[in-house]
Structures are given as structure tokens and as C-alpha cells.
Amino acid sequence: MKCAAALILSALGMASAFVPASNTLSTTSLNACQSRETTLSSPDTTEIGQMWDPLGLSELGSDETIAWFRHSEVKHGRIAMAAFVGWWAVGAGLRLPGELAYGLDFASIPSKGLEAWDAVPGWGKAQLLLFAGLIEFHDELFFSKRGTHYLKGGVPGKNMVPGLYDPLGLSKNKSEEALKRGRDSEIKNGRLAMIGVAGLYAAATVDGSVPLQPPC
Numbered sequence: 001m002k003c004a005a006a007l008i009l010s011a012l013g014m015a016s017a018f019v020p021a022s023n024t025l026s027t028t029s030l031n032a033c034q035s036r037e038t039t040l041s042s043p044d045t046t047e048i049g050q051m052w053d054p055l056g057l058s059e060l061g062s063d064e065t066i067a068w069f070r071h072s073e074v075k076h077g078r079i080a081m082a083a084f085v086g087w088w089a090v091g092a093g094l095r096l097p098g099e100l101a102y103g104l105d106f107a108s109i110p111s112k113g114l115e116a117w118d119a120v121p122g123w124g125k126a127q128l129l130l131f132a133g134l135i136e137f138h139d140e141l142f143f144s145k146r147g148t149h150y151l152k153g154g155v156p157g158k159n160m161v162p163g164l165y166d167p168l169g170l171s172k173n174k175s176e177e178a179l180k181r182g183r184d185s186e187i188k189n190g191r192l193a194m195i196g197v198a199g200l201y202a203a204a205t206v207d208g209s210v211p212l213q214p215p216c
Helices: 002-030 036-040 063-091 113-119 122-146 176-205
Strands: 099-101
Touching (some): 036 063, 063 113, 063 176, 099 122, 113 176
16 A cells, blocks of 8 residues: 555656646747847947947846847837937928928928927927827737737847837848847947937037037
8 A cells, every 4th residue: 555655646747847847848949038238249249340329228237127228229229310300400400391280381480400499389399299109009919919028039129019110121031140230230220329419419408519410
């Protein structure tokens, strides 16, 4: 009897060794954030030969921290690129037809960036901020519902809001190598745009702060 009980317990122990452990390992691997080495491997360092990080920010926190840094960097880069183009377009005299608001024609908007922003009615500014907030909310929502979240193994910086980025599907048939080059270029151009917008703002608020920069 004792021998039979020992055999049963042994069999149960062997069975339990195969089922739960594999499930736990699978769940852990599926939810793992990509490593900081993978995140920091992009973009390439063709220009200066090494990663430029004088403050050591890339050594802070965990893999999730670095993934969040990269996701934020890509988003801010996109906003900066749009802001730089908008600032340039207004300064170049380009205007949309019609009215920005009741009694306010686009043609009457000042050519200097901050003055143009001041001319936008308060409700218009509120709409812009609300729209940006909705994009941010739905980006996180769709990351969790339609793909793998960037803190759980997904790609940091990938836009998940349908129709917002590449609505014509131009990148659909590109190779993985071409997509990687595009991501590298986007990050680099975003960084330049952030510097550019900071320069425009400084030139607009502090006279002579940016050498050779005309009034903007």
C-alpha cells in the first residue's frame, strides 16, 4: 500500500513538472519588454560614430524605462517636425482659404510664429489640445487592443491610431531593412526638428539669441 501511494505521488509530481512551468515561461516571454540594447541599437551612429549621451540617460532605469524614453522621443520628434513646418509655412506667407474662426480669416493671421498662435481663439487652442489628448489616449488603447504594447515587447514609437500615419499604406510592401532605415531617419529628423523648434522659439523670444536668424 505504501509503495502504491509513493508511486501515485511520484506520478503526480512528474505531471505537475510539465504543465504549469511551461505556461509560466511562455507568459513571461510573451510579456517581456525588448532589451535596452535592442532599443538603443536604432538609429545608427553613422554621423559621429558612437551614441551621444553626455548625461548618461541611456543607463537609467530598466528596459521598460528605455522603451518609454524612445516612444516619447519619437512622438516628440513627430510633433516638432509638424511644428517646424507649420512655423515655416506661416512665416513664408502660406495661408489656407476661408476662416479660422468666425470673423477671423486665415489671411489675417500674422506671419510670426508666436503671434500667429496668439491670434488663435481660446476655443481653437482648446480643440487642438483636446485632439492631441485623444490621439495619445487612443494610441495607448490600440497598442493594448490591436498589437503588442511597447512595454511588453512591441516596437517603441510605432503609431497605432488607424489612419493617422501612412493612410495611403505606402510602407505596406517595404522590406524590413527599408522600414528600419525609415525608422532611423525619422528619429534623426525628429531630433533635428526639436533643436530647430527650440531655436525658432529662442529667436522669437530673446533678440540675438540665434545668430543670423531673421525675425520669426
